[in-house]
Amino acid sequence: MDQDERVVFVVDDDPSVRKSVARLLQVAGFRTETFVSAVDFLERDRDSIGGCVVLDMHLPELSGLDAQVKLAESQPLLPIVFISGYGDVPTSVQAMKAGAVDFLSKPFSAEDLLGAVREAFARNARERSSRFEMDEIRGRLSALTPREYDVFREVVTGQLNKQVAATLGIREKTVKVHRARVMQKMSAASLADLVRMAERANTGSDALRAGSPVSEECRP
Amino acid sequence: MNFGTLSMRAEADDDRFRYLMDIVPQLVWMAGPDKRCIYFNQEWLEFTGRPVAKELGYGWTDNIHGDDVKRWIATYEQAFQAQQAFSIEYRLRRHDGAYRWLLHTANPMFSRAKDAFEGYIGACVDITDRRCAEESLRETKAKFRELFECNALPIFYWHQDGRILDANSAYLRLIGRERGELERGKLRWSDFADLGCLTLSPEAMAERTAGRGGTEGLEAEYVCPDGKHVAMLVAGSAAPENPDRGVACAVDFTVRKRTESALRSNEALLRAVFASLYGNVAVIDREGCILSANGAWTQLARDTTGFSKEAYVGANYLDVCRRAAAAGDRSAAAAVNGIESVLLAHAPGYSQEYSCPSEHGPWYELVIVPLRRQEGGALIFHLDVTSRVRAEGEAQRLRNELSHVTRVSILGELVASLAHELNQPLTAILSNTQAALRLLGKGTSAPDELREILEDIAMDDQRAGEIIRRLRQLTRKGEFVLQHIDVNQLVTEVYGLLESDSLIRRVPMECKFVPDLPPVLGDRIQLEQVLLNLMLNGLESMKDLPQDGNLRLVVSTRRAGEASIIVAVKDRGVGVTPDKLGSIFKPFFSTKPDGMGMGLSICRTIVQAHNGRIGVSNNPDGGATFEVELPITREVSSGSG
Numbered sequence: 001m002d003q004d005e006r007v008v009f010v011v012d013d014d015p016s017v018r019k020s021v022a023r024l025l026q027v028a029g030f031r032t033e034t035f036v037s038a039v040d041f042l043e044r045d046r047d048s049i050g051g052c053v054v055l056d057m058h059l060p061e062l063s064g065l066d067a068q069v070k071l072a073e074s075q076p077l078l079p080i081v082f083i084s085g086y087g088d089v090p091t092s093v094q095a096m097k098a099g100a101v102d103f104l105s106k107p108f109s110a111e112d113l114l115g116a117v118r119e120a121f122a123r124n125a126r127e128r129s130s131r132f133e134m135d136e137i138r139g140r141l142s143a144l145t146p147r148e149y150d151v152f153r154e155v156v157t158g159q160l161n162k163q164v165a166a167t168l169g170i171r172e173k174t175v176k177v178h179r180a181r182v183m184q185k186m187s188a189a190s191l192a193d194l195v196r197m198a199e200r201a202n203t204g205s206d207a208l209r210a211g212s213p214v215s216e217e218c219r220p
Numbered sequence: 221m222n223f224g225t226l227s228m229r230a231e232a233d234d235d236r237f238r239y240l241m242d243i244v245p246q247l248v249w250m251a252g253p254d255k256r257c258i259y260f261n262q263e264w265l266e267f268t269g270r271p272v273a274k275e276l277g278y279g280w281t282d283n284i285h286g287d288d289v290k291r292w293i294a295t296y297e298q299a300f301q302a303q304q305a306f307s308i309e310y311r312l313r314r315h316d317g318a319y320r321w322l323l324h325t326a327n328p329m330f331s332r333a334k335d336a337f338e339g340y341i342g343a344c345v346d347i348t349d350r351r352c353a354e355e356s357l358r359e360t361k362a363k364f365r366e367l368f369e370c371n372a373l374p375i376f377y378w379h380q381d382g383r384i385l386d387a388n389s390a391y392l393r394l395i396g397r398e399r400g401e402l403e404r405g406k407l408r409w410s411d412f413a414d415l416g417c418l419t420l421s422p423e424a425m426a427e428r429t430a431g432r433g434g435t436e437g438l439e440a441e442y443v444c445p446d447g448k449h450v451a452m453l454v455a456g457s458a459a460p461e462n463p464d465r466g467v468a469c470a471v472d473f474t475v476r477k478r479t480e481s482a483l484r485s486n487e488a489l490l491r492a493v494f495a496s497l498y499g500n501v502a503v504i505d506r507e508g509c510i511l512s513a514n515g516a517w518t519q520l521a522r523d524t525t526g527f528s529k530e531a532y533v534g535a536n537y538l539d540v541c542r543r544a545a546a547a548g549d550r551s552a553a554a555a556v557n558g559i560e561s562v563l564l565a566h567a568p569g570y571s572q573e574y575s576c577p578s579e580h581g582p583w584y585e586l587v588i589v590p591l592r593r594q595e596g597g598a599l600i601f602h603l604d605v606t607s608r609v610r611a612e613g614e615a616q617r618l619r620n621e622l623s624h625v626t627r628v629s630i631l632g633e634l635v636a637s638l639a640h641e642l643n644q645p646l647t648a649i650l651s652n653t654q655a656a657l658r659l660l661g662k663g664t665s666a667p668d669e670l671r672e673i674l675e676d677i678a679m680d681d682q683r684a685g686e687i688i689r690r691l692r693q694l695t696r697k698g699e700f701v702l703q704h705i706d707v708n709q710l711v712t713e714v715y716g717l718l719e720s721d722s723l724i725r726r727v728p729m730e731c732k733f734v735p736d737l738p739p740v741l742g743d744r745i746q747l748e749q750v751l752l753n754l755m756l757n758g759l760e761s762m763k764d765l766p767q768d769g770n771l772r773l774v775v776s777t778r779r780a781g782e783a784s785i786i787v788a789v790k791d792r793g794v795g796v797t798p799d800k801l802g803s804i805f806k807p808f809f810s811t812k813p814d815g816m817g818m819g820l821s822i823c824r825t826i827v828q829a830h831n832g833r834i835g836v837s838n839n840p841d842g843g844a845t846f847e848v849e850l851p852i853t854r855e856v857s858s859g860s861g
Contacts, residue, residue, distance in 0.1 A: 016648035016680050023673070024655040027662075058640060058723040085640035085647070086724055106647040110654035 007051035011035040038067035052120035057084035079120035151178040156198035247344035269315025285311035303328045321348040380464040382410040396444030451477040499603040506596035508538030562588040583609040626822045637720035645680035704739040714751040732776035740850040746826045753819045754789040761793025792843040
């Protein structure tokens with residue numbers, strides 16, 4: 001088991017809550033680190049990838065929601081489980097929209113907390129593999145020539161070779177050659193596989209798209 | 221006729237006549253029918269000191285006083301004409317040059333046959349001394365008359381039969397009568413006054429007036445003919461020789477009588493006012509003796525069972541109070557101090573409230589007011605203030621009720637933060653419990669860890685209990701209890717209550733204390749309520765404002781001079797619009813859509829009940845500051861130096 005690497009960061013200004021939640025998580029087999037405030041946690045310089053954070057919503061200085069915004073910038077893959085002594089609907093909606101794994105109202109059962117933490121780790125794992133796949137696709141896309149990228153973009157929209165040729169103003173035979181090269185470079189087993197990769201690339205972060213080696217603006 | 225003729229008649233008779241004439245102690249002369257004097261006796265000659273030759277004939281008339289000569293001659297001539305006896309008084313010069321008054325009597329002389337007038341024989345007596353006596357008597361009489369007549373004191377002579385024998389003008393003026401009426405015998409004293417004593421028997425009168433020289437003054441009233449009312453005081457005395465008459469003087473005391481009557485009615489008015497004074501009133505002298513008391517006081521002293529029972533007129537009120545104080549009556553002890561300070565002019569007045577005889581009996585206000593007079597003393601009022609005291613109690617009860625209601629309504633605003641606060645220990649307890657259960661489920665024996673968990677659970681349970689206790693205290697429906705309160709501690713407690721609220725609203729709070737402030741006297745719950753209200757309002761005012769470094773609620777304490785402490789609650793909200801500054805403390809004023817508008821009004825009521833004041837002002841850099849000024853507990857501040 002790789003549970004030893006799974007660290008739960010508990011951030012709560014209330015010492016009793018901090019201590020008891022950490023204790024419960026430890027008994028359930030998690031490693032924990034506790035923090036009095038979000039500021040303290042953000043100042044921690046170690047990489048938190050692979051962990052998750054149980055974050056109190058009502059913290060002095062930097063509130064839970066503000067910390068969530070800052071964490072999204074610095075550690076986008078770190079899943080957040082919010083705990084709140086006063087769960088008002090607008091706050092919980094805002095937190096969930098911003099990608100929180102769960103929003104637990106105090107007092108919560110061990111099942112709810114552990115469930116949320118496990119879900120957080122699962123999501124973390126998914127995010128991490130998804131992130132890996134995206135990195136792969138990104139690398140393959142960067143290997144395409146500008147013309148191959150043009151053909152790739154048209155093909156994944158479901159156009160036939162003839163239509164692609166008309167759109168790009170090249171011959172159909174040339175399209176076929178480029179297409180075969182794209183399939184090979186992208187390691188795509190089928191057109192469906194290629195479309196899935198294109199979707200992954202499109203749902204990825206803006207940085208991924210911006211980082212794309214080819215854009216229409218760059219076309220000669 | 222001459223001596224020759226006489227000697228011819230009888231030598232012997234002549235000699236006897238001569239001897240006789242010379243021993244007569246009068247001045248004797250004789251004149252013949254021709255009016256010429258022919259004889260002067262030795263006494264005469266010695267009186268004038270002139271030789272007989274010079275006197276004979278008309279010679280002696282040289283010595284008559286110039287003013288009397290004419291009268292003498294006329295009388296003399298007339299006498300000789302009539303040949304009748306005459307007498308005249310005139311002045312004749314004596315040998316020493318002094319003129320002496322003489323009473324001159326003379327008889328005509330006739331022959332034995334009574335047929336021939338033979339002249340006059342006369343004798344003169346020196347009446348100067350008598351005349352002087354008469355003159356002086358006249359003068360005395362005139363003076364006496366003057367004294368009588370011009371005396372401003374009305375005087376009259378009375379006779380026992382009722383007549384007024386004489387009266388001076390002052391008396392006539394007094395009774396408004398004319399002198400003519402008096403002279404006609406028309407005035408009777410019995411008509412003007414019932415002066416019975418004047419008709420007493422001489423013996424009784426003498427007895428009555430013995431040693432005093434007169435009767436005592438008798439009051440008499442009389443209506444003059446012109447309708448004027450006269451009041452007089454008459455005193456009479458009988459003449460020692462004639463006890464049936466005497467003198468009496470009357471004093472006009474109409475004005476005095478009027479004044480006296482005015483004084484009497486004034487005094488009666490004062491008595492009536494005193495008797496009608498509201499409350500129970502008594503006058504004490506500077507020793508504390510009760511000089512006078514109104515009816516209500518007397519009634520109270522009779523009916524009460526308290527120490528005032530002995531407070532009748534004549535008793536020493538201070539002693540009454542002292543005895544009650546010695547018996548343990550604390551309000552009586554305070555009264556003694558108060559009365560003494562007023563009697564010694566150490567205090568301009570004194571008042572205290574006390575209940576008598578039991579705590580629930582009637583309430584009185586004891587008021588001591590100094591008497592503004594030379595002899596000192598004071599007025600004591602016992603005013604029944606039961607209804608006022610009861611009304612005050614009722615007002616206090618309603619105020620407590622209202623503040624309780626508003627306190628409970630504040631609780632509504634605190635629900636979120638209270639839930640938050642209460643959920644912390646509950647969360648810890650639940651987490652700890654489940655951790656322990658899991659430990660037990662694993663079957664691993666870890667008694668130390670389990671013990672620690674259970675201890676944590678107990679601690680958090682106590683913490684939750686404490687929150688509930690604070691909550692119940694806030695909503696407690698209690699009496700107004702005064703105690704010494706450390707304002708900094710008070711603020712800290714309210715701060716603790718609102719910490720969660722501050723977190724939820726995302727508005728930080730800050731306390732700035734001046735340390736070691738003297739305590740104030742107040743009701744803890746109600747003062748907490750004031751702070752809670754002001755701080756909640758402050759947090760509320762900043763709820764929707766963008767978060768920046770300046771957004772915070774600052775609660776500070778400081779001294780305001782020697783006598784008071786100020787707690788200031790400063791927010792950085794929108795402030796109070798100028799048109800609302802005046803009405804913000806009025807009831808039913810609210811800027812919140814769902815506000816009852818009682819919060820600040822109750823705050824003001826509470827602060828005023830603590831003899832303090834509450835105010836609001838806008839900050840120059842935004843937001844508003846509410847200031848509560850509370851008086852420092854005096855005994856403690858002076859005691860602690």
